[in-house]
Amino acid sequence: MRLITYYIVGLIFGLGISISGMGNPAKVVNFFDIAGTWDPSLIFVMGGALVVTFLGYRVVLGKPKPAMAKEFLLPGKQEIDLPLVGGAIIFGIGWGIGGFCPGGALPVIGTGKSDVMFFVAALLAGIVVARQFQARLL
Amino acid sequence: MMTEFTPWASLFGGFLIGLAAVLMMLLHGRVFGATGILSGVLFPASSGDWIWRAVLVLGMVSGPALYLLLTGSFPAVEVPVSLPMLLVGGFIVGLGVTFGSGCTSGHGVCGMARLSLRSIVATCTFMLTTFLTVYVIRHLIGG
Numbered sequence: 001m002r003l004i005t006y007y008i009v010g011l012i013f014g015l016g017i018s019i020s021g022m023g024n025p026a027k028v029v030n031f032f033d034i035a036g037t038w039d040p041s042l043i044f045v046m047g048g049a050l051v052v053t054f055l056g057y058r059v060v061l062g063k064p065k066p067a068m069a070k071e072f073l074l075p076g077k078q079e080i081d082l083p084l085v086g087g088a089i090i091f092g093i094g095w096g097i098g099g100f101c102p103g104g105a106l107p108v109i110g111t112g113k114s115d116v117m118f119f120v121a122a123l124l125a126g127i128v129v130a131r132q133f134q135a136r137l138l
Numbered sequence: 139m140m141t142e143f144t145p146w147a148s149l150f151g152g153f154l155i156g157l158a159a160v161l162m163m164l165l166h167g168r169v170f171g172a173t174g175i176l177s178g179v180l181f182p183a184s185s186g187d188w189i190w191r192a193v194l195v196l197g198m199v200s201g202p203a204l205y206l207l208l209t210g211s212f213p214a215v216e217v218p219v220s221l222p223m224l225l226v227g228g229f230i231v232g233l234g235v236t237f238g239s240g241c242t243s244g245h246g247v248c249g250m251a252r253l254s255l256r257s258i259v260a261t262c263t264f265m266l267t268t269f270l271t272v273y274v275i276r277h278l279i280g281g
Contacts, residue, residue, distance in 0.1 A: 005165050006190045007197040013158035013170065013243075014201015018213040020151020022242075023202075026216035027141045032272040039141045041148040046246060048152025049159070053251035056160030066167030073168050074252070075239070080259050087238020088245075092264035094234055095242075096271025098227020099219060102235060103155075103172030103243035105228075106195060108215050110202035115217045119228040126232015127177055134236070 002068055014107035020045040023108035025099025032096060094126075139218045159248050166190075169252075171244025172198075173235040238264070 021027040022045050030039035065071055095101050100119045108116050159170040175191050182188035205213050217224060235241040238260055240249065245264075249257020 003190060003193045005161075006194045007200075009158050009161050009165070009170070010194040010197020011200050011204060012154050012161065012197075014198040015204050016151045016154030016156075016158060016201070017198070018151070018201045018205035019154065020148045021141075021144055021214075022148075022151065022155075024141070024214050024216055026139050026214075026218045027144075029218055029272055029276075030139070030141050032269045033276055034269070035273060036276055037140050039143055041141075041144045044145045044148035045152040045155070048149040049155040049247045050152075050251055052153050052156025053159045053247050056156065057163060057251050060160060060164045063164075066163065066165060068165045069167040071167060072163070075169065075249070075254070075256075077239075077256060080256060083237045084239065084256055084260055085263055087234050087236065088260040088263035089234070089267045091231055091234025091238055091241060092267025092269075093271045094227045094230030094232075095264065096227075096268040096275065097219065097230060098224045099217065100224075100228065101172075101231065101242045102176060103241060106172055106176065107198045107201040108213065110199040111212045111215055113215050115221070115224060116215060118221060119224050122225040122228025123232040124176075124180065126229040126234075127173075127180065127236050128232075129229075130233045130236035131177070131181060 005068065013103075014110065016049075017104055017107040020048075022101075022104040025104075028101070028104065029096070029099045139216065141216070155243070155247065156251075159243070159251070169244060169248035171240050171248060173239075173241045173244055177236065234264070 017023045021041055027039055027041055030037050031042035098119055105116055105119050162168055162170040175194055178191045179188045202212050245257040245260040250261055
């Protein structure tokens, strides 16, 4: 039962990505190409997702606990540190180069397009390398 | 490559992404961050911790099939860059989201909705560097 709820949550997210255009690198890169073939669609994706999440969280986080878990597990870290800002800078560079972000790419694996598979394989490699680096040096 | 401006589809898709994030918090008390979910499949915090993440990814991957069922075609996935660029981009994204503890869904949607200062800083930063990267590639190098 618990696993079914995770599946459904993932499915809703995947359908949302599919409908929104967030899984289409051409649209993503055009969103950032204000000086060129600009397509402002993605501001509507972010806006729509943020409004629903902002309002939904206000209601949900007012409850004593989640429906199927003991407690809310919220990221507690507060400080703005170098890994956060440096990581965000690096992520942006990669997003601009490839046009896929992780949440945009994962669902469209389901289209069977080989481009997505290559991107996700490279993404996983990057995550593994960064984890190794973190484990040794940070 | 031109793409069609799709405000309504994008807004509705955004609503669904938000709905998934809210349901995740309501049911399981967690933020919906693609980076965290994916990393947790590879590097689970405890022995059974990867299964729900794998099922969640399976649900995400089923999204296009449901889209196909509803509309009669798969969602468009047009890649405007070469395969080497895609691979380099993917690898760099993997590094960045790991060091930065999140991506567009985790920081940009869930963290921003919680008014987390870390997420607001991260989102503004990666939006800016993505913009600059696209500008450099398309207008300085490519132009």
